[in-house]
Amino acid sequence: MIYIAILTVAMLIAGVGAYFFRDLIAAVVACAAVSLIASVLFYLLQAPDVAMAEAAIGAGLTTAIFVIAIRKTGRYEK
Amino acid sequence: MRAFVSFSVLALIVVGLALSLSHIPFGNSTANTDRMHVAKYYLNNGVKDTGAPNLVTAVVLDYRALDTLGEVTVLFIASLGLGIFLSWPKKEGSEDDDKRGLPPASLIVRRGSQFLFPLILLFGGYIFLHGHLTPGGGFQGGSVIASAFLLMFLGNTGYRLRQKTLAVTESLAGITFVIIGLIGLGVGGYFLNNFLPKGSVFALFSAGVIPILYAAIGLKVGAELAGIVANMFGSGSEG
Amino acid sequence: MTALWLLFLSFSAAGIALCLVRAAAGPTTPDRVVGVDGMATISIALMVLLASFFDRQVYLDVALVYAVLGFIGVLAVARYMERGV
Structure with a gap:
């Protein structure tokens, strides 16, 4: 139970970071951290199907698609 | 000011949701109406009805298979919209993007991606073919397959996918899904009826049509997501 | 046995933190x-x-997915850094 609380706090920290970073690559990395911790939390709550979906989508695809979109637009938030 | 307004609206929505949901007895079977009735039915009869030990698969592809068809269609529409948006004809004078050579990846990344590509494809196939036995299924396996193509795009500059192959794969998988549903309608009386023999539980070829449907969904999702990735890589850049 | 699990959980929590x-x-x-x-x-x-704690072998697939795919995001950011995407 304490473990879930620790992981939730870590996820909140990463989410707040994703909101406040001006460097969008750092924000994307924070999003990847949120997805990772969400996957571990689903796993701890005994939902391996959802954890696997979160892992498969969040590990590579979203990060890469965001990075390509940043390459096509601009790196720093104005 | 704008941030404050949006935060207060969000807080209002959260408080309203919490207030309206607070007196619903989720999972409380001692209340006068049993809200876990359906869940209990699935837990007790799921394996007997569908032959799939993974009850999530039993719900997704047997009890609620029509919703899954809708889900796959939503993903198809998203992929189609992105494809149309990114293949919009560009203005004159902006066509030198492709000639601007990208630096090639290092030898380790190049060879490593080529070595890992078939293995990751095999892993994705394993995930969606064992969807009725282990966690995972068509959506997860499809995203793993799309990740393999993403790895090839990242490791090899100038790697291209033929959009026509992707489109044919995706269409064949979707047609397979609908045809199996129609055969079920003809044999058993309702759409996506599980008409094949269930087999023995925990065997690979068991659970009737569920492995076939999951293979179709896996190929369809994989082709759609790989198409999204190919579209993102294929269009020019400005950064 | 319980002490061992507690030790392991606290170590991994410290590592994540x-x-x-x-x-x-x-x-x-x-x-x-x-x-x-x-x-x-x-x-x-x-x-x-x-997975060993829950005594479910099928849960290992989730860890396998993350182990196989986890490096692709890092690779994407690294290729961005060398302007290769």
């Missing part, structure tokens, strides 16, 4: 990427050991 500190404070983007990647590695170990 330290990696998160590096990822949050890291002055440059590569620092953050390496922090999140270390977090992913510790999480894979956590998932494998929890």
Whole structure:
């Protein structure tokens, strides 16, 4: 139970970071951290199907698609 | 000011949701109406009805298979919209993007991606073919397959996918899904009826049509997501 | 046995927290990427050991997915850094 609380706090920290970073690559990395911790939390709550979906989508695809979109637009938030 | 307004609206929505949901007895079977009735039915009869030990698969592809068809269609529409948006004809004078050579990846990344590509494809196939036995299924396996193509795009500059192959794969998988549903309608009386023999539980070829449907969904999702990735890589850049 | 599990859980929690500190404070983007990647590695170990804890072999597939795909995001950011995407 304490473990879930620790992981939730870590996820909140990463989410707040994703909101406040001006460097969008750092924000994307924070999003990847949120997805990772969400996957571990689903796993701890005994939902391996959802954890696997979160892992498969969040590990590579979203990060890469965001990075390509940043390459096509601009790196720093104005 | 704008941030404050949006935060207060969000807080209002959260408080309203919490207030309206607070007196619903989720999972409380001692209340006068049993809200876990359906869940209990699935837990007790799921394996007997569908032959799939993974009850999530039993719900997704047997009890609620029509919703899954809708889900796959939503993903198809998203992929189609992105494809149309990114293949919009560009203005004159902006066509030198492709000639601007990208630096090639290092030898380790190049060879490593080529070595890992078939293995990751095999892993994705394993995930969606064992969807009725282990966690995972068509959506997860499809995203793993799309990740393999993403790895090839990242490791090899100038790697291209033929959009026509992707489109044919995706269409064949979707047609397979609908045809199996129609055969079920003809044999058993309702759409996506599980008409094949269930087999023995925990065997690979068991659970009737569920492995076939999951293979179709896996190929369809994989082709759609790989198409999204190919579209993102294929269009020019400005950064 | 319980003490061993407690030790392992506290170690992995400490590892995740330290990696998160590096990822949050890291002055440059590569620092953050390496922090999140270390977090992913510790999480894979956590998932494998929890599969043993829950006594379910099929749960290992989740850890396998993360182990196979976890490096692709890092590779994407690295290719961005060398302007290769």
